Amino acid sequence: MKTELRTDITVGDICKGFHYNTLEGKGVRGWNGKLIIQPEYQRNYIYANGKDDVAVVDSLLKKYPIGLLYFLKVGDEYEVLDGQQRITSFGRFVSGQLDVLDANGMPHKFDPALHGWLLKRPLTIYICEGEGDDPEREIKEWFKTINIAGKQLTEQEFLNATYSGPFITAAKAVFSNSSNANMQKWKRFVAGDEKRQAVLATALDWVSKGHIEEYLKDHRYDTGITELTAYFDSVIAWIDGTFKEVKDEMCGLEWGRLYELYHTKGYDIDKVWERIEALFADADNGIVKNKRNIFEYVLGGETKHELLKVRLFDPKIAKRVYAMQTEDAKSKGVSNCPDCVLAHNANAKRIYAFNEMEADHVTAWTKGGDTSEANCQMLCRHHNRVKCNS
Numbered sequence: 414m415k416t417e418l419r420t421d422i423t424v425g426d427i428c429k430g431f432h433y434n435t436l437e438g439k440g441v442r443g444w445n446g447k448l449i450i451q452p453e454y455q456r457n458y459i460y461a462n463g464k465d466d467v468a469v470v471d472s473l474l475k476k477y478p479i480g481l482l483y484f485l486k487v488g489d490e491y492e493v494l495d496g497q498q499r500i501t502s503f504g505r506f507v508s509g510q511l512d513v514l515d516a517n518g519m520p521h522k523f524d525p526a527l528h529g530w531l532l533k534r535p536l537t538i539y540i541c542e543g544e545g546d547d548p549e550r551e552i553k554e555w556f557k558t559i560n561i562a563g564k565q566l567t568e569q570e571f572l573n574a575t576y577s578g579p580f581i582t583a584a585k586a587v588f589s590n591s592s593n594a595n596m597q598k599w600k601r602f603v604a605g606d607e608k609r610q611a612v613l614a615t616a617l618d619w620v621s622k623g624h625i626e627e628y629l630k631d632h633r634y635d636t637g638i639t640e641l642t643a644y645f646d647s648v649i650a651w652i653d654g655t656f657k658e659v660k661d662e663m664c665g666l667e668w669g670r671l672y673e674l675y676h677t678k679g680y681d682i683d684k685v686w687e688r689i690e691a692l693f694a695d696a697d698n699g700i701v702k703n704k705r706n707i708f709e710y711v712l713g714g715e716t717k718h719e720l721l722k723v724r725l726f727d728p729k730i731a732k733r734v735y736a737m738q739t740e741d742a743k744s745k746g747v748s749n750c751p752d753c754v755l756a757h758n759a760n761a762k763r764i765y766a767f768n769e770m771e772a773d774h775v776t777a778w779t780k781g782g783d784t785s786e787a788n789c790q791m792l793c794r795h796h797n798r799v800k801c802n803s
């Protein structure tokens with residue numbers, strides 16, 4: 414890669430012909446039209462929150478440096494590789510589209526008489542040009558380096574940059590688009606910010622079974638995204654058709670994996686929802702600890718009990734049961750572990766200390782036994798582990 418450090422380009426130069434798209438919230442062009450501020454593969458402008466954007470302008474007004482900017486030279490044009498957020502912020506200020514606060518906390522527009530000097534401030538810009546036989550790899554490595562500073566790109570933003578092309582452009586128009594009419598519905602099941610590419614990442618994760626990068630490599634130059642949208646829609650439709658209602662805990666589950674495992678099975682959806690409600694009630698009573706796994710537990714026929722992390726007995730209950738059991742055992746001259754007594758082994762008369770024993774459900778929780786004192790017995794650790802596996 415060829416790089417050239419430029420310190421002669423000023424804020425005013427970059428703001429010449431600066432154009433900001435309010436609707437899409439992004440800076441489009443600057444530097445007399447030859448600078449593409451937000452290339453298609455770049456993340457959206459996320460500084461427009463009245464804080465980060467104002468902070469950039471504030472730094473400039475205080476004559477602090479705003480850091481290195483990186484431009485990529487492509488033919489006669491330049492693309493911003495790093496610095497898009499900062500350029501868009503000061504561009505909006507200079508073009509009268511962003512107010513900053515003065516020393517008295519009053520909002521201030523750009524005033525040529527007051528702020529004219531700002532236009533002459535030089536910026537520090539690295540201009541880079543890809544070369545060699547693998548410019549793509551080169552740019553990828555470079556992105557890694559420059560993203561150490563400033564706001565980190567998300568993994569998917571990084572992949573979008575590396576595999577930019579018609580496929581990513583088409584996929585972003587669907588899955589990164591906040592005004593997509595389906596977005597609110599999708600976000601009941603998909604976690605994260607679509608503007609930071611979280612929904613796109615999920616759609617790709619599902620269709621590629623977790624191999625997003627390979628998938629993007631294979632489809633980079635596709636103009637259609639039919640497989641991606643069709644698979645995503647199938648998963649969403651399956652969730653909708655399997656669960657009668659929506660709970661907050663459904664957001665962000667590994668639906669792609671669950672769909673692959675269970676979508677060919679038939680379910681009585683009334684029964685499914687009845688069980689989910691019952692297990693949620695157990696969770697509200699503190700018995701089931703992992704609420705989010707209830708869906709997978711029910712889909713799997715309620716066999717993977719470890720998913721729910723069922724609550725252990727209250728130590729106070731365990732101590733009371735231990736005391737009673739031990740007193741009783743001592744009077745009979747047998748072990749205080751009932752299973753050791755039954756096993757007639759070397760420990761048949763052993764009295765275990767409290768910390769050598771564990772509380773166990775007499776009637777297993779999975780068979781309807783509750784976590785109460787009446788259903789609690791103390792077993793030696795060995796026997797409790799043996800029982801857990803049966």
Ligand SMILES: [Zn+2]
Binds near residue numbers: 750752754794796
């Ligand atoms: Zn035992």
